Amino acid sequence: MSQFFNKDPVHVRYAFFNRAQIVLDVDFQRPLRPYCNRTTGSIAEIVGKKIRLRVILSNVAPQHRAPIDTCEDMKPKHPKPPQSEKQFPYKVSVNSNEIKSGEKAEITISGDNFKGFLLQVRDGDTPVGAFDIPDHHRYAKAIGCSGKRTAATHKNSATKNDLTLDWRPPRGSKGKDYTIYVTVARDGEIYWVNIPTENIKII
Secondary structure, three states, X not given: OHHHHOOOOOEEEEEEEOOOEEEEEEEOOOOXXXXXXXXXXXXXXXXXXXXXXXXXXXXXXXXXXXXXXXXXXXXXXXOOOOOOHHHOXXXXXXXXXXXXXXXXXXXEEXXXXXXXXXXXXXXXXXXXXXXXXXXXXXXXXXXXOOOOXXXXXXXXXXXXOOEEEEEEOOOOOOOOEEEEEEEEEOOOOOEEEEEEEEEEEEO
């Protein structure tokens, strides 16, 4: 990249990412020569004083976690549309559909192998409670959506199956009914979004 920038001020005007490539439009003070790296497939296209850098990627797996901006719709930024809910090949189960306030629920995703996921327990459209996932967990981590640790997601793109995570309801939730929602990605192209599954009642 240093052969592009030299000492000229630059301004990244546009950035686009998907599974296949990264494209950057960069404004320069003066025109530069076209550049092509045949090893990586990177291509720089010069248009006046602008340069478009196209970096071709291959075998890109799901990210190491779901981005925070997927909290609301639970939809990953993958290039292809999600699969139909009717074809959902996974099962989300809970050890008990009724738990006492202060107790934990064990939520399990099972079925086909998968690489990425986003798990929430919702009160209406709002993620609630907290996932108790230790930092040393091999596959999962808790992230903050509407509050701290209110969602769980993948830590890496390793193949997963029969994944069980602990969730605790919020304080003062006795009598509340919550619904577990999940997004699961088999890989970077095949995934299911925002699937409602089991209910949990706090007694």
